[in-house]
Amino acid sequence: MRMLARYELRTLIGQGSMGHVWQAWDTQLKRPAAIKIINPDRLTGPASEVSPEDIAARFRREAELGARFSHPGLPTLYDAQLDGSPKDLYMVWELIVGLDLAQILAREGGRLPVALALALGAQIADVLACTHEDPVIHRDLKPANIMITEAWKAKLLDFGVAAVFGTDHPRLTHPGQVLGTVAYMAPEQFGYGRIVPQTDLYALGCLLYEMLTGHPPFTGDHLTVMDGHRYRPPTPARELRPDIDPAINDLVMSMLVKDAAERPASARLIADQLAPYTLPDPSAAHPAPGTDEASAATTEPPAPQLPLKIRIVQAQALFDDGRFGDALPACNKLSAELTAAGDDHTHQATELRAKAAYCHMRLGNQRKALSEYETLAAELSQDRAPEDSLLLDVRSHLGLLQVDNNQAGAALATFADIYPLLVTHLGPNAPQTVEVRTALNRLNQLGGALPRQDPAPTSQATT
Template identity: 65%
Template sequence: MRTIGRFELRTLIGQGSMGHVWQSWDTQLKRPVAVKIINPERLVEQPNTISPEAVAARFCREAELGARFIHAGLPMLYDAELNGSPSDLYMVWELIVGQDLSQVLKDEGGRLPINQALALTVQIADTLACIHADPVIHRDLKPSNIMVTGGPQTKLLDFGVAAVYGDDYPRLTQEGQLLGTVAYMAPEQFIHRGVIVPQTDLYALGCLLYEMLTGQPPFTGDAASVMDAHRTRIPITASELRPDIPPGIDDLLMSLLAKETADRPASAHLVAHQLAPYLTPSDPTQPSTDTEPGQAADDPAAPPATPELLPAAIRIVQAQALFDAGHFGEALPLYNKLGLETAAPEDEHHSRLTAECRAKAAFCHMRLGNLPKALDDYTALAAELTQDTQPEDHLLLEVRSRVGLLQEANNRPGEALATFAAIYPLLFQHLGPDASLTNEVRTVFNRLNRLGINIPRPTPAPVEQGAT
């Protein structure tokens, strides 16, 4: 019998492209566990594949995420070995007894009773709300990554390709690399350097709910045709395939499957809240969708109110630490409050501090998936900074760049092209050609240029009657 560390690897219970999961025995604590190791095939350098070192980096990050969250919808990480060669690495997880959702669907003939499908979706949405608050984007939501245990209770598995924001979590996706499972991938995942936001997971959640209700994902066929359909086709409404589906569920599904991230629900918490009225009230397995007094229904990450505020200087440092670690849901309300408190136009120092807080708040909105709000806030801030600062000011350069990037993400490519044409020479000259922001703008700018996007012409002012 194979062993790793103090664990006996007994039965292979899960096998993916990145890792293998074994039902194992902890010889020291005398309990069953699930041990995940790197797929041995990934430890051999192969052309056109991710390198073993990159696989190991993703493996280690998955373990860090496992330790980061405690939630009923996530398995518990007991232990991990993250040092040594890739073949020596392993994670020790709570052993989940149940079936994955793909097997549940198979046993039920391909689709589930409506109430069961909605109940499972509420649980998954509640789990997504937890991870999105940081935010972490799962990026590979699919039936085989959802375990269903007695109760039933769902458990979301496999953060191997998750997108994690924050300076502590460097970008691991290689250029041109496609991550996820095609049948459940959002349109933006097929776009080079597409903006990945919490609504990316909500699109996959819509695909899951659609399949649980109808017996098939929204689009089927070969990979190329499914990818094209995600980008360009509107799926058949679920009620056409199953007439007993309530109209409200049809509407929610279509919003989850919207092509643009801005047209999808604002948060996973809101999805759970919208589904709650359709569930059997006495079902004890559902997470509560009630909110605390004063807490918005779509803002589960809002920190509890404190009776006495710390000095602003300390709270600025607190907000910065949360921001740098990628905890944008927690940093946002701090920056919003600080932006209001420091507003004092007659004081140059405080005016600058206000602008910096507002810029950080807008960035938080962007990473949390509130793209229209982020664009509005950045646009307003850019207009104000333009009046008071030099064009080469670094904060103004960043804000104007974000305006262009968000214009493109909000499907306004002509406006984005005009913004980039004005800002790129300044970025190149004052930040340098290799700065991350210069690179980000250059990549999207070049893509728009290759697509042949035209800069919109300004609308001429109407000529008054009688004018000569």
């Protein structure tokens, strides 16, 4: 029996291009576990576009991300060895007993009963709502990465190619490198678009489509499938399965639109929209603990609200820690409270509004963030100097969002105004200056216009 530290490796249960997963036994705690190691062939085989060092970096990132979350739809990370050479690294995960969704679909003839498909979709959306608040984007949502237990509970696996949304984390990919599984990849994963939480929602749309109809939205060879994702609308799910509720059909198809900004705003919204279809009687749901009449009579009165200064510091701490899902409502509430308090608090209220806009951007709510930054830029320009630090920050993010929303002309105008100011007041090597310069140079290389999103000519679409 092969040993790895205190773990007995018993059966190889998963084998991918990057990692191997073993059913194992913890000899000290006397419990089963799943041990993930780097695929030995990737460390000794011929050179490829991904070096052993890059693979090890992704492996460490997966462990770091796995340790962040506690959710019933995610396995628990028990232990990890992340020091040493790539061949010495391993992760110890909770062992999930069941079948993956690909095996379930094969066993069920390709598609599932509507209620079961929607129940699983709601569970997966709930997991994504949790990870997106961090905000972590999975980037490889597919049937093989979703385990289904005997109780029909979905568990999302394998964050090996996941990304932390935003620009302040190191990138583990290279220009032109495509990560993911083609049948479930969003159009932006093939081109110039930014990878956002809505990228995972597109993949979830593909999964729901397959569970309901028996196949993904686009099939065929890789080029045909890529062409479909980028240019062709999928056949509405209800045309292939008429017993699908029209509202569900509309939801699934809204997740499959080409423009990420036009997809649903969040995974939480999707989970909430699927919930009524998966409960036998939503009105009969049990009330939350402490909300019934009996408990209300004995419940202590709520604690007095903390002073405003302390609540502002709490919101700042959430923001600084990257907990944007929690920071957003706190910033919104505080900015409204300060605005109502009068002119003496206007400056602080505006700073909190800017933080809320940034939270929207990091959570993938691109259209909302763009609108908020446009309003802030217009207001701040009226009474602040062009080199004001908050105004520069707001206009920098505005320009970057204009790029992401295919507003090339507006982005160029924004960058032309602020880039000299960034160089002068922050310096040419400041992170904000570098980010704006990179976006500006990209626009210059494209002739001042973003890549066309028009459908490809017929001759290209059918290659």
